[in-house]
Amino acid sequence: MAKKPVTSRRGRFFKLAGMTASVAGQFAGSRARQFLGRESDEERSxxxxxxxxxIVDTLGELKGAVMKVGQVASQTQDFLPREFSEALQRLQKEAPPMPFDIIRQQIEAELGAPVAELFGDLQAExxxxxxxxxxxxxxxxxxxxVIVKVQYPGVDESCDSDLKQLRMALRLGGLLRMPKESADRLFEEIRIRLKEELDYENEAANIRRFRAYHERHPWVLIPRVIDSHSTRHILTMELAEGDHVSQVAPDRYDQKTINLLGERLFITMADELFDFQCIHGDPHAGNFAxxxxxxxxxxxxxxxxxxxxAVVAHYRQALIAALEEDYEALDQHxxxxxxxxxxKPAISPDYYAMWRNLLIEPFAGDEPYDFGRSDLHRQIAAHTHTVFRYLDRLQPAVDSMFIDRMVAGHYWILRQLGVQAAFRKxxxxxxxxx
Structure with a gap:
């Protein structure tokens, strides 16, 4: 029998509080066994x-702010135990849907009329x-x-309390491997972004901004907002369909077209970063067609x-310093x-050189790089343990966190598409x- 969705603030609080207590108890028991020498590395893992x-099962069930934080956390693997970063990857998958009765009630409450009066047709699936x-x-x-984007009830109102509970769970579980000041800045940045994301009127304004900017790119299509059927918690847009990355197959897309799509993805990302200085911060495959x-x-x-x-300027200068192997300058940037x-003291140039030589691979020369066969992500994962040597000197770069997220997201899409391209120029x- 399917679980009844938790939609009230009270219900969400108790669900997260129960998870927090359980995780804290398990961590305390583990620490005690380690202290007594009764827990091996395998048992701890x-x-x-x-x-x-x-944690992942609870976040996936509750959806909302905590699930979104889990998705972000899965991309900050340097500051989480491997077992958690791997489990959190599950939250990147498509979430199970909310029952249609709850969705219909949310639409009617927000738009102030029965669905039959608002739409000629609304699909339940x-x-x-x-x-x-x-x-x-x-x-x-x-x-x-059109498509109608409906926010789950209770998610907006519970955002702050959800985040506090999740942070407590991570802290009591010994999982926040960073100074308190860094954690404060990280969670505040996430809270601000989530508040914006929970406001669909804000998203409608973002859509208008990005549509205006990308008029210079005739090959970029962003669906138009239908203002008459949109509110803070409902967003209705014209239907603009395309193929999901998994549907980009050789029977309809030859390699030349795939490479063109890859080049346009790169230009779109770089223009937003260096020129528009405003980026699409959630670049997973479901947000592209x-x-x-x-x-x-x-x-x-x-x-x-x-x-x-200033952040864009520092990011640009850090890239230049890395490419030129000027590690003293890179450290300062x-x-x-x-x-x-x-x-803290500067980090060893050898450490920077290792990461530079790894990450430059797609830009190393004029020959096309085969993203479809890239194992760069595996190489990065194999070297993440080296971060712990300098954990007291490194911290999440809150101001550029979403740049890193955008770059990582585009890498995965280029890889899934099978793009072969030389982007160095x-x-x-x-x-x-x-």
């Missing part, structure tokens, strides 16, 4: 895995389900085909990060970005002083 499964809401296809009374004519379709502008010009603790053009 299994204990971490059990704790991780409990979800088009997509995610962490804070789900999408349904519909048709307006005038025949316009493709067409055989080379069109890119961009969805979901709830998570948008406006960047300070990372301090400026907030990724390196200023009061493009990169060099963006790194020139503006």
């Amino acid at each position: 299994l204990q971490y895995a059990r704790m991780a499964d409990e 979800p088009y997509a389900a995610a962490s804070i809401g789900q999408v349904h296809k519909a048709r307006l009374k005038d025949g316009t085909e 493709f067409r055989p004519d080379g069109t890119l379709i961009l969805y979901d502008f709830g998570c948008v990060k406006s960047l300070k010009p 990372l301090v400026n970005l907030g990724a390196r603790v200023a009061e 493009h990169l060099d053009s963006y790194l020139k002083d503006h």
Whole structure:
């Protein structure tokens, strides 16, 4: 029998409090066994895995802010035990849908009329389900085909308490491997972004901004907002369909077209970062679609990060220093970005050289790099243990966190598409002083 969804603030609080108590108890028991010398590394790893499964199952059931934080945390592997970062990857998958009765009630409460008066047709089967809401296809009374994005009830009101409970669970479980000041900044940045993402009126404004900016890119399509059927918790947009990355197959997309799509993805990302200085901060595969004519379709502008010009400048200079193997300058630029603790000694050039030589691989020459066969992510995972040598000198770079998330997301999409392209000339053009 399916579990009844938890939608009240009280219900969410007790669900998270129960998880927190359980995780804290398991961690305390593990620490006691370690102190007495009765827990091996293998047993500790299994204990971490059990704790991780409990956290991930709870976050996935509750959806909302905590599930979104879990998705972000899965991409900050350097500061979590391996068992947790691996388990949190499950939250990147499509979420199970909310029952349609709850969705219909939310639509009618927000738009102030029965569904039959608002739409010519509204499909009960979800088009997509995610962490804070789900999408349904519909048709307006005038025949316009649309999608309706409906926020799960209770998610907005519970955001702050959810985050406090999740942070407590991670702290009591011994999982926040960073100074309190860094954790404060990280969770505050996540809270601000989530508050923006939970406000669909804000997302509608973001869509209008990005549509205006990408008019210079005729091959970028962003669906138009239907204002008459949109509120803070409901967002209705024209239907603009394309192929999911998993549907980009050789029968309709030859390698030349795939490479063109990859080049356009790179240009879109780099223009937003270095020129627009405002980025699409949730670049997973579900937020992109493709067409055989080379069109890119961009969805979901709830998570948008406006960047300070100084942050973009420091990020650019850090890339230049890394490419030029000037590790003294790189260290200082990372301090400026907030990724390196200023009061601590500089990090070894050998450490920077290792990461530089690894990450430069897609930009190493003029020959096309085969993203489809790339194992860069595995190489990165194999070297993450080296971070612990400098954990007292490194910290999450809050101001550039979403840049890193955007870059990582685009890497995965290029890999899934099977793009073969040489981006070094493009990169060099963006790194020139503006």
